[in-house]
Amino acid sequence: MLSASEASIEAELKTKGLNAPRLTPADIDAAIVGEDFHVFPGTTMTVCALKLRNGFVVIGESAAASPENFDASIGRRIARDNARNRIWELEGYRLRSLLAANA
Template sequence: MNDHTIEQEIQAKGLTAPRVTPADIEANIVGEHYFTASQAVEAVEGCVHEIGKSPDWGTLQLLTFCVLVLRNGFTVPGESYCADAERFDAETGRNEARKDAITKAWPLMVYALKERLAGQA
């Protein structure tokens, strides 16, 4: 079941109490940033590596990060992992990392809604 199907089911049942919707999540995102672990390591000036070991660039390229910036400035990270370089696709990695970040944003936004509702009581 995807978010759209679940949303249709909720509306069909007439569940109209205040809640967080997929549209609310999307509307709360003001920025998104994507990078791989290898890009992060390269970006760090004077990056210190464990003595006697150099980074395995091939492996680091298989880990994709997404950082969502929410309207209030809070950041939510998401990750996507790939075990096989032959199967790695940058766009898929970004999509999966974003999906992971969205999953992490849900409880934060539900908590914020609950706080607002408690303040109104």
């Protein structure tokens, strides 16, 4: 799911001709093969578990400070975004390792 920020960055990279090996939002989304959510009973804590194509699971979480502000769909979205952001780090490390091995 390409955010407005990611779309803007992708457009700028293309405009500037920056096309060396890199990760794209599509790469990150393609790594995800499943997702599960859990809200802990009596709390606003929402956890998202994103399963990656290699079987690894990445966790993201969210919680409303005020229970009155808790909205399950917003909590799911924030928790998923947090988990997806962690995939960037993992995939970035993987890509850098591949590039270093081939240097």
